[in-house]
Structure formats: structure tokens, C-alpha cells
Amino acid sequence: MNTQMKAHLLSTTDLNREAALQILDTAEELARVSDMPIKKMPTLRGRTVVNLFFEDSTRTRISFEAAAKRLSADVINFSGKGSSVSKGESLKDTALTLAAMGADAVVIRHSMSGAPHRLAHADWMDAHVINAGDGTHEHPTQALLDAFTLRQHLSDHITDRAEGSTGLDGLHVAIVGDVLPNVHLLNTLGAKVTVVAPPTLMPLHTDNWPCEGSYSLDEVLPNVDAVMMLRVQHERMDGGFFPSTREYSQRYGLTVQRAATMPDHAIVMHPGPMNRGLEIESRVADSPRSVIVDQVRNGVSVRMAVLYLLLGGSESALGDGVA
């Protein structure tokens, strides 16, 4: 383990199976904190976590905020809008400011792919960087909470591996929509992934991706253990990617009829916020198959685990598993 290098969580491609499972196992223990009468542990007392959000994402921010507070860290929310950033301050000057304030970890959300990487490796500050979404590139804690939710709900359908703790081996997961950052982690943990999207939204060069592609949701659904419905981005609607929201909904929306073709044990996931009636029908989102609320709860546990493993000790416990 290189103790000179600050550990960061920038991309799921940096996580090997061992490191990913360590995060999930830690999150599983921490999930019990939410059942305790006092939902707080003294672990990160005196540490400062900065939520640096250049782009609105209220859900992700409050999830990180809840996670940091349950571990007794001090939380500073720094929003790009209405701050000096909107007055033209550079990422570098923002980083220097945060460093001077003694930030121990910076949770960054940015519309530009690579911004977290730049913040982590430019030598501007001495803090752990956690990527909370950089454009369409990566959103590692979302991928981890999805994996956590799959493991929690489908444990009876995961084939055991002899060594270590349980991954997602033997599961078949369909991802429906246009943003696919969790493919790598699901593959690392042993799940088979099928990406379902209209041809205009299907990423190019999926040959290199560890997944299969399909244009037909109806063909895929009867064979899955889980389906992840991703949010249709509003900006896509007038970008000519598909003719109309109605057509998208007809071909790729998860309706009650479509959900009925899934195996009995299969679960429905959505990272939120949902466009009810567009990519997912309201009755499906509220059905017993839906684990969408669990995903939110698990998000806090997974983020607590990441914060604890990065900040809790004298050096990151994630070690070689994380760049």
C-alpha cells in the first residue's frame, strides 16, 4: 500500500472485487445504525467533509450529508450556483480555498467528466476526493448502492463463490436508458449486464464494455433478476434522440404489463428522480417489486462506508483497490 498517495473514490473502474466487497460489507454493518435509537457514531468527529456541488443534485447531496453527519463529521455545503464559482472562480482557486479551510474530504459533483480527477491529482489540496457524478462519466457511490441493493434483495439467486464474501455472481441485470456508469462495477462483482436502449442512445463502442446490448426491452425482461430503469434526461427529448416521449414510453417504458413478464423474484430499480409515466409507470414504481425507496436508504449506508474507509483511519483502508 502506498501511504504517500491520498486515496480517492473517482471511478468504479478503479475498484477491484475485493475493495468493492469491503465497501459493501462495511455498509451492511453500518446499515444497522439507521435502526439504532441514536443514529450517530463518533467516528469522524473533528473531520470536515465538503460537499462541492457545481451542478444541482439534491438527492446525492443530502445523502452524503446524512452519511457524514451520522459519522459526526462537520459538513460544509458549497454550491456552485450563487457562490464565487458563478463569479468566475476557477476550480483551482476553489480547491485552494477548501484546503485552507481544512477540508479532509471533498465530495464533488460537476457536469464535466474528469473534474473530480483533476481535483484529486492536481496537488492543489490535501484531501480525499469522492466523485459524486461527473457528467455522464462516473458516479461510483450510485453504482455501489445499486450493487448493495441487488445483493440485499437477491441473495437467494446469487451463486456462491468459494472465497470471500458474496458478490453478484449469477445475476442478470438489465439497464434501460442512456447513462450507464454502473456496468463496470456490476461486471467486477460477477453479474451479467444487458444494456437496453434505442439505437440513438446506445453508446458506441460497447464492444469494449463488459455487457450485452439489446434494442428490445420485451425480449430481455423475462430473463432478468433485476431491471434498472434510468431517468430519461429532459434535454434528450428535444435533441432528436427519439421522436417523442410517448414513443420512448411505448417501447422502453416499464409498464404494468411489461413488469408482469419478469420472473416472480425480479426487482425494479430506479436511481431517481423518476419521470413517472415516462420510463416507469406509477403503479410499477409503487409495486412490491420496486426497491426504489431501499436504494435511497442504502445510499446513506454505502456513503457512510466510503467515508469511514477513506477517512476513518490513519490511512485509507481501501488501499490498492482504489486509485
Next chain:
Amino acid sequence: MTAVPARPADSFREVLDASDISRALTRIAHEIVERNKGCENIVLLGIPSRGVPLARRIAAKLSEIDNSHVPVGSIDITMYRDDLRLKPARALAHTEVPPEGIDGRVVILVDDVLFSGRTIRAAMDAVSDLGRPQAIQLATLVDRGHRELPIRADYVGKNLPTAQSEAVHVKLTELDDQDSVVLGVDAQ
């Protein structure tokens, strides 16, 4: 404290064998019943890793003596340690609160070796985040001295005078190959 040494057998000597351990736990169980006038209000919480099987064994003996069911759980203290920042972040162990809960009950913490007292300080903090017991008591298989905090055990299996440089290793069949307590000096 609990890791099994790589057995330079001569440097370690056995201070308790399997029957000593069993007798010590039986005595602790009797003392618990005597002191608490029965055990209907008791919850045992083992501190991982070796406090947990010890708590289970004591609970089994209690139910033999008093013919009643004693709830057993475990309490991980990692997140409450005062030396967290001196070492890399550690993997967490299970915290398992019995369904009966701990509010208003007598919680007996069970650990294998009582040394500095810092683990017990952390455990008491962890317990108070779980609820408000009527009282907290402490049972330990071995008390080896060298306290750094004002903490003492209510039930001690064996008082073992040690040098600061020595190590005490407790082995239990649930986790190791045998029941035994050894004292010696760890190879650096």
C-alpha cells in the same frame, strides 16, 4: 491481543486449559445469578471476536443454572475506538442486539482479555447509543492488569499478572483449534 501466534511454542506457556476455561465460565455464571438475584433481566453482549462465543457459553450455563432463556448479542466497538486514527480503518464486525432490546435491562459486556480498559470504554459508548440499560456490568475471562482508565470487571475468570511487554492469547474452539489461554512474548 487475540490473534493466534505463529507458535514459537516454547516462548508461550499455557495458563488456562480447556477445563480451566470451562470452570471459570461456570463460576462467572454463578456469580452473575447471585449478584443479580436470578437472570430474568439480563442481556449478554459479547465484544467481537472472542467475547461473542464466551457470551454464548455463559448464556448456556446461565440457562442451566436458572432454567431461563438469557438473550445474547454482540457489540462491535470499532467505530467508537479512541485509536482509530492511529491505524488504517478496520473492517467492522457484527453488532447484533437481541430482539428483547437493552432498555431497562442489565447489560453484561463480555470480553476475553481486560487490559487497558479502552475497549470497554468504547463499548460503554456504543451501548449508550443502542439504548439506556438499567446497569452495565463487565465479565472477562482474563484480567491481565495495566489499566489506563478507571474501569474494573465485575466478573473475572482469572487474574493474570503480566508484564506490559507480554501478550495474552485466548483461543476458543468456535474460532480456533482448541480452548486455551497462553501467555508469552510475541515475536516482533
